[in-house]
Amino acid sequence: MSIKKRSKPLSESTPDDEKLLKSVTHNYGDPVEIRGRRFMVKWMHPGTADMITCLMQRDGNDSKILCQAASLIVLNGFWKSHLWYWFLWRWFYYVKQYTSEELVPLFEMAQKKTQQHQVVAYLNATILLTALSDAKKTMTKAEAERSLRALRLDSDGKSPRSTASTPAR
Numbered sequence: 001m002s003i004k005k006r007s008k009p010l011s012e013s014t015p016d017d018e019k020l021l022k023s024v025t026h027n028y029g030d031p032v033e034i035r036g037r038r039f040m041v042k043w044m045h046p047g048t049a050d051m052i053t054c055l056m057q058r059d060g061n062d063s064k065i066l067c068q069a070a071s072l073i074v075l076n077g078f079w080k081s082h083l084w085y086w087f088l089w090r091w092f093y094y095v096k097q098y099t100s101e102e103l104v105p106l107f108e109m110a111q112k113k114t115q116q117h118q119v120v121a122y123l124n125a126t127i128l129l130t131a132l133s134d135a136k137k138t139m140t141k142a143e144a145e146r147s148l149r150a151l152r153l154d155s156d157g158k159s160p161r162s163t164a165s166t167p168a169r
Contacts, residue, residue: 049105067093
């Protein structure tokens with residue numbers, strides 16, 4: 001018995017395919033329109049993502065934080081962010097008064113332009129290194145029994161669900 005593989009025949013690339021490939025390789029921006037103004041969003045720099053993360057960890061006015069994050073996405077670079085961020089977020093917040101609904105397309109495009117495979121690789125590496133750590137304390141048999149007993153108890157403190165599996169003392 002032979003298994004036949006179904007494969008699609010290769011086809012010639014279209015001019016649109018070639019434009020899309022060049023857009024990715026040369027980091028051309030994708031347009032996002034907010035109130036008639038077009039912003040070009042390129043691949044997000046790691047520093048920009050870090051600054052947005054710091055913004056999200058702050059407490060404060062949420063609409064102000066959204067405008068600050070939007071300005072970082074539009075600027076998207078070390079020098080541009082350090083030189084123009086202070087002005088642009090205030091322009092977005094106080095002058096233009098963009099709402100969260102208006103900024104959603106900008107955030108969606110920025111999400112598409114993040115390098116997710118690097119984030120996943122970082123998280124996987126961190127998990128693997130955590131598993132390799134020998135500094136973690138292992139439970140004794142008594143501690144394991146106590147934690148299992150606590151898991152078996154209902155949240156309201158009733159008796160164990162399965163009394164047959166717990167040894168009588």
